[in-house]
Amino acid sequence: MEHTPNRLCAVVLAAGEGKRMRSSKPKVMLEVLLKPMLGWVLDAARGAGVEDLCVVTGHLEEQIKAYLGDTAETVTQHERKGTGHAVMMARDFLERHRGGKVLIACGDAPFLSSExxxxxxxxxxxxxxxxxxxxxxxxxxxxxxRIIRSATGAVKAIVEQKEGTPEQLDVHEVNSGAYWFNVDTLLEVLNPDHLAASGITGEHYLTDAVAAIISIGEGAGAYAAHDKEVVMGANTPVQLHNLGELARTRIISDHLESGVNIPCTDGVIIGPDVVIGSDSTILPGTVITGRTVIGDGCLIGPTSVIDNSTIGNKVCINASQVRESTVQEGTDIGPYSQVRPGCTVGTGCHIGNYVELKNTTVGDSTYISHMSYIGDCDVGSEVDIGFGSVTVNYDGINKHRCSIGDRSIIGCNTNLIAPVHLGANTVTAAGTTVTEDIPDGAMAIGRPHTTVKDGWYQKKFGGRK
Structure with a gap:
């Protein structure tokens, strides 16, 4: 592959099992605020300008590879022999970046920030x-x-807890497990001669690479992060929960400082990649995740879920869910409605209670007030869809689309048997089942004739009260 010394690169260590987590997932795939810890680290690296990523996998690596897709290279550490050994597995990746700089980071350190x-x-x-x-x-x-510095501030050594003298252990500056290396120097010491296996554990430690670099006369420094949480990881479910609670509190605090109103934080979860505009209010029990963007002056909640969606200004979402969709300015949704992936809802719309939208576009100022399923449909502007209306979009094998023109009125309990097209200014009578296209300005009535049988009750039940 191409030699790319001018591109920042990173090797992320993600081979660990995390036995104490008691999970069917690899440790780095466990989530903090509904986002895998590995995702936090990779996004932080990208945010710092890292372009080329290599993830060292091991335990249950199929899950990690599925999560990464083609966004990062992977190499496998078949035997877990320490952090130094893990970086050795990425030698080919490092060779392609000779002359450059490489970030080495742990995939289970979610508070390592781009800054x-x-x-x-x-x-x-x-x-x-x-x-x-x-x-x-x-x-x-x-x-x-512990980070042991010289009088000039250079790093003399990294001393582990079990090996330090009382004087060294009195130092409060500690190693986070993340490093910047000159690639050429790292490759020079990345071998068993410099990274000998521990006589106790048989593992090769990356801290020995730092010691080796110092021993050959190269400079070693330490950047003291302002955020002490940069060192935090999790080895147990309780510690993972604590990470999540800390992240939740910090993110909520950041949004409050930015002018978001969260009058009661109970049950509020806001993911790390969410953007919320000023003067928006988030009510209890609301979960906002993914790369969601919410505009100014919105009212979200209570008990709403928004994932990977774009919400315009002055939108109200009440006790409803919106996933992978766009809701434009001035629209209100809910309560108890669901906007499934692939939807775009226009400006000034009303999506009332118990409405489900799926893969549907809704034009401006359209009302779908209650108890309707509109799936695989293109709905125009200023349309009024009555109670209980349904697009019947599935024939048992394939999904089909419907379309409804501007200013149409869809009567209660209308069934649109897809694929059908209703032109502009069309009307369907209540209870109509539409099986063919309706031209502009036409009305469709498709319901059984009502037969009235006088005296039927008396004949059937006699004098029963």
């Missing part, structure tokens, strides 16, 4: 070091590798 990655790289370049460790200062550093 931290960028600032660490800036320091790395400014100092001319061969390696820069991303560090943090903790009140309680127990269990973490």
């Amino acid at each position: 931290t990655i960028t600032r660490a790289l800036e320091q790395h370049n400014a100092r001319g070091d061969a390696v820069t460790v991303i560090s943090a200062t903790l009140d309680d550093p127990y269990g973490y590798g």
